[in-house]
Amino acid sequence: MTGSFSDASDFVVVGAGLAGAATAWQLAAGGHDVTILERTVPASHDGSSHGSARIFRYAYPDEFYTRAVIESKVLWDELEAASGLELITPFGAVDYGPERQPEHLARVLAGAGVDHELLSVVEARARWPHIAFDTSVLWHPGAGVIDAEGSVNAMIDQAVKHGARLLTGWDVAGVEKRGSGYRVRSAAGGQIDAGNVIVSAGGWLPGLLGRLGLPDGFLAGLPEITVRQEQAYHFRYRELSGSQPEWPTFIHKSAAIQTYGLPGGRDASFAGQKVAEYNGGKLIPSAAAQTGAVDPDNRRRVVDYVQKYLPGLDPEPYAETTCLFTNTPTEDFLIDRAEGLTVLSPCSGHGAKFAPLIGQWAADLATGTGEVPARFRQATARISAN
Template sequence: MESTQYAVIGAGLAGAATAWQLASRGHEVTLLERSTPANDAGSSHGSARIFRYAYPEEFYTRLVQEAKNGWDELARLSGKELITPAGAVDYGALRQPEQLAGVLESCGIDHELLSAEQARTRWPQIAFDTQVLWHPGAGVIDAHESVSSMVDQAVAHGAQLLTNWAVDSIVQSDSGYVLTSCDGRSLAAGNIVVAAGGWLPWLLGSLALPSSFIAQMPSLEVRQEQAYHFPYADASDTAYTPWPTFIHKRAGWQAYGLPGGRDAEFRGQKVAQYNGGKILPSAAEQDGRIDPENRRRVVEYVEKYLPGLIPEPYAETTCLFTNTPSEDFILDRVDGITVLSPCSGHGGKFAPLIGQLAADLATGAGSVPEQFRLAAIGAR
C-alpha cells in the first residue's frame, strides 16, 4: 500500500492550490482526482471565471487583495497570463453600487461610480438601469490553466498526482487514515484535506468524521448551473472585446456575464442567471442537461439588457455551484481531516489564498478567519 503525509482529495482550484502550498513547504503530498484536474464534471473547468474586488463588505474585498498576491506569484512561476484584464461593472437596485463603491474606497481600490447615462455612453452594448460601479482591476480567470499551473507547481515540488482515483471510503488507522478508491486501490495518509466541491455531500458519510463535527455542517446546496455564450452583434468585437465583466442584481433576478475567452472561441459573451440551475443531492447526480425554461429566461434577459449581443446562444454549458446558506466558505479541521469548501459560486478568485489557509490549517502553521469555521457558519 502506498502512503503519504497529506492526501488532498479533489484537483480543482481549491485542491490544486492546497497541494501546491503543502508541497512548496516541503510536505509529502498526494493529490487525488476522481477524473482529471479541472474536468467538466466539477466547478473549475473552462477558461472564464470572474475575478473582481467588489463585495458589500470589506472582509471579502480584503481577502481578494491578499489572493491577488498569490495569483501574481503563480503567473510569475508559470509564465502564463492567468487573469485577463477586463474591468467590471456592478449595477441593479439590489446590487447597491454605492455601497460597493464605499467598500472599494475603504480598501484603496481604484473605482468610479457612474450614472446610468454615463455608463451607457461608455458601454452602449449594455442597457444599465441604475448607477454603475466600475472597477478596472477586475478580469477573467482562466480556470483550467490556473489549475494546471498549480498542479505543475505541486508536482515540481514533489507532490504525486493520481488521476481516475475516486475515493470510496476513508477509515481511521493507527497511523492516520486509509483511503480506498472505487476500484479497490488503497492509500495510507497521515492527514487528509477534502476539497471535493459538489462531491462533498456524497463523501461526508465516508470521511470518518466525529458526529459532533458533522452536526455543525451547514446544509450544502449543489446546483447545476447553466451558462450560455452569445455572439457579439458587432463583428469587430471578435478580435478585441471592450466588454467588462458584469453583475446585475434586481428583484427576483441576478445575472452575470463575462468575455467567454477560449470557452467561447473568443467570439462571444458568457451570460448566466446566478443560482438559476436545478438543485442536486450532490455532484454525482448531475446530468449536464440544459433546462429550456432557463435558456428562455436568459435569452429574454439578453434581448432586454444586452443590446450588444445577438440573443441566440451558439454554445451552452453546465457547471456546479455548491452553496452554504450564508455563501461563506467552509475551512475547518478535526483530528487529521481538513474540510475545505470555498464555493458558493464565488470561490474561484480566492484559490491561491484558500490554498495557503488550508495548508496553514492542515499543518497547524496558522489559523483561518473564524467566519469560515463551522461553529461560526452554524451560528448565522
C-alpha cells in the same frame, strides 16, 4: 499517473480542482510530502473548475471579502511569475442594478484602496452603449477573467515541481481512521495511508461526508451544503453604431433576477459573452446526479434578459453548458478541520478568485501553522460553544 496500490503520504489532497490544486501547491511548496488524488483528471469537465472563464473582481458588499481578494491577488501574481502564464486577463467589471447597491460597493472599494469609479446611467451608457444600464454603475478596472483550467494545471505543475505526486483516475470511496492517521480507499480497491487528509471534492462532497470518518459532533455542526446544476450561455457580439470598447465582466442584480456575464474566452471560441442567472439551476443531491441537460425555462429567462439589457449581443445563444455550484446558506466558504481531516469547500459560485488564498488557508489549517477566518469554521465554533 494512475494506479491502485497501497502507499503512504504525510498529506493526501482529495480533488484536483482549483481549491485542491491550490492546497497541494501550498503544502508542497512548504516542503511537505503530498499526494493528490483526482477522480478523473485535474479541472475535469464535469467538475466546478473546468473551462477558461471565471470572474476575478474586488467588488463585494462585505469588506472582508474585498480585502481577501487583495490578499489572493498577491498569490495569483506569484503563480503567474512561477508559471510564466497570464492566468487573469484584465477586462474590468461593472456592477449595477437596484439590488446590487453600486454606491455601497464604491464605499467598500474606497475603504480598501481599490481603484474604481461610480458612474451615472448616462455616463455608463455613453461608455458601454452595448449594455442597457438601469441604475448607477460601479466600474473597477482591476477586475478580469480567470483561466480556471489553466490555473488548476499551473498549480498542479508547481506542486509536482516541489515533489507532490498526482494520481488520476482515483475515485475516493471513503476514509478510515487508522492509529494516528487515516487510510484512504478508492472505488477500484486501491488504498493510501495518510497522516492528514484534505478533502476538496466540490459537488461530490455531500455524497462523501458520511464516508470520511468525521466525528459525529463535527459532522452535525457543518453548514448545510447544497449543489445546483447551473446553466451558462454564450451570445455572439454584434456591431453597434460607433466604436465599442471591450466588453467588461458584469454583475446585475434586481428583484426579478441576478445575472452575471464575462468574456467567454476559449469556452466561447473568443466570439461571445458568457451570461448566466446566478443560482438559477436545479438542486441535485450531489455532482453524481448531474445530467448536463439545460433547463428550457432557464434558457428562456436568460434570453429574455439579453434581449432587454444587452443590446450588443445577438440574443440567440450559439453555445450552452451546465456547471456546478456548491452552496452554503451564507455563501461563506467551508474550511474546517477535525483531528487530521480537513474539509474544504469554496462555495456558492464565487470561490475561483480566492483559490490561491483558500489553498494557503487550508494548508495552514492542516499543518497547524496558521489560522483560518472563524466564519469558515462553523462546525468547530459550534463544538466549542457546547
